[in-house]
Amino acid sequence: MHARTLGQGLEVSAIGLGVMGMSQSYGPNPGSRHDMIAVLRSTVDEGVTFFDTAEVYGPYINEELVGEALEPIRDQVVIATKFGWDIRDGRSVGLDSRPEQIRRGAEQSLKRLRTDTIDLFYQHRVDPNVPIEDVAGTVGELISEGKVRHFGLSEASAATIRAAHAIHPVTAVQSEYSLWTRDPKAEVLPTLADLGIGFVPFSPLGKGFLTGTVDTSTTFTDGDIRHRVPRFTAENLAANQALVDHVWQLAETKGATPSQIALAWLLAQQPWIVPIPGTRHTARIQENTAATTVALSADEVADLDGLPRRVGVSGDRYNPEHMAYVNR
Numbered sequence: 001m002h003a004r005t006l007g008q009g010l011e012v013s014a015i016g017l018g019v020m021g022m023s024q025s026y027g028p029n030p031g032s033r034h035d036m037i038a039v040l041r042s043t044v045d046e047g048v049t050f051f052d053t054a055e056v057y058g059p060y061i062n063e064e065l066v067g068e069a070l071e072p073i074r075d076q077v078v079i080a081t082k083f084g085w086d087i088r089d090g091r092s093v094g095l096d097s098r099p100e101q102i103r104r105g106a107e108q109s110l111k112r113l114r115t116d117t118i119d120l121f122y123q124h125r126v127d128p129n130v131p132i133e134d135v136a137g138t139v140g141e142l143i144s145e146g147k148v149r150h151f152g153l154s155e156a157s158a159a160t161i162r163a164a165h166a167i168h169p170v171t172a173v174q175s176e177y178s179l180w181t182r183d184p185k186a187e188v189l190p191t192l193a194d195l196g197i198g199f200v201p202f203s204p205l206g207k208g209f210l211t212g213t214v215d216t217s218t219t220f221t222d223g224d225i226r227h228r229v230p231r232f233t234a235e236n237l238a239a240n241q242a243l244v245d246h247v248w249q250l251a252e253t254k255g256a257t258p259s260q261i262a263l264a265w266l267l268a269q270q271p272w273i274v275p276i277p278g279t280r281h282t283a284r285i286q287e288n289t290a291a292t293t294v295a296l297s298a299d300e301v302a303d304l305d306g307l308p309r310r311v312g313v314s315g316d317r318y319n320p321e322h323m324a325y326v327n328r
Helices: 033-047 061-076 099-113 133-144 158-167 188-195 206-211 234-255 258-269 282-293 299-303 307-311
Strands: 003-005 011-013 051-054 078-083 085-088 091-095 117-124 150-155 173-176 198-202
Touching: 033 061, 033 282, 061 099, 078 099, 078 150, 078 158, 085 206, 091 099, 099 117, 099 133, 099 307, 117 133, 117 173, 133 150, 150 158, 150 198, 158 188, 173 234, 206 258, 234 299, 234 307, 258 282, 258 299, 299 307
Parallel strands: 051 078, 078 117, 117 150, 150 173, 173 198
Antiparallel strands: 003 011, 085 091
């Protein structure tokens, strides 16, 4: 696996691992904690060095899982986590990016991750009640103290990114971006290019849809976030099938899988883009990392660039409650 460099010289594997699904959001986990630790360690054997978690995943148990799994190989990996939620009685009840809460969250995350330094510390969602300048300044202080190495933002608008970067350099911005979610393209990506900031797409496989394993016959449990996502209603899945069918056809001509095409397209966009697909299975990690060997021609990239415009994408990527938290 080759490396890529995010902003401020943070070097990571070209494809990372989003760990959230090992603890929540995609229904009951078929594996045990012991199984997930084994998967996480095997990920490093496949060349992945970039791991993404957050305090709110669980809450807390995902960071604990990452900390236990990666402690023996801590010097070989880059760990990103996130702050900014008001967590009470085991659930998030709103946003809280007050400076004192950022500091408290950092100390607790360090303990759960079993490390002395957080490599990349994202504000998970922009808190409209706290000036972004205060957030950037507080994380900058944590960096000066050696508790954090790099500052990141998640689902932030171009204006917020610029305001934060003016106070303390931003290393990476994380947002949903994939063949069927292009929201950051118009304003965020040009801003990152201008400022020299890396981009980390989450849900690069469309929450499973772009793997070709989800269709109108798929059922989601109440514990699966897709049960509540408009884009995953049966009607919208049927409407969106043309998009994944096109990806399937290209994959067959390339001797690749749809997942590999989706990831290869992201890698072809910019050298400072590092997708973080999630999985609970080593075989999927092997499949995803092999996407770095899939070469797309300029014509194939251009074809995929225009795919949503030609076939359309039906349904919002979040329900209205969650849409209120993005692009602030």
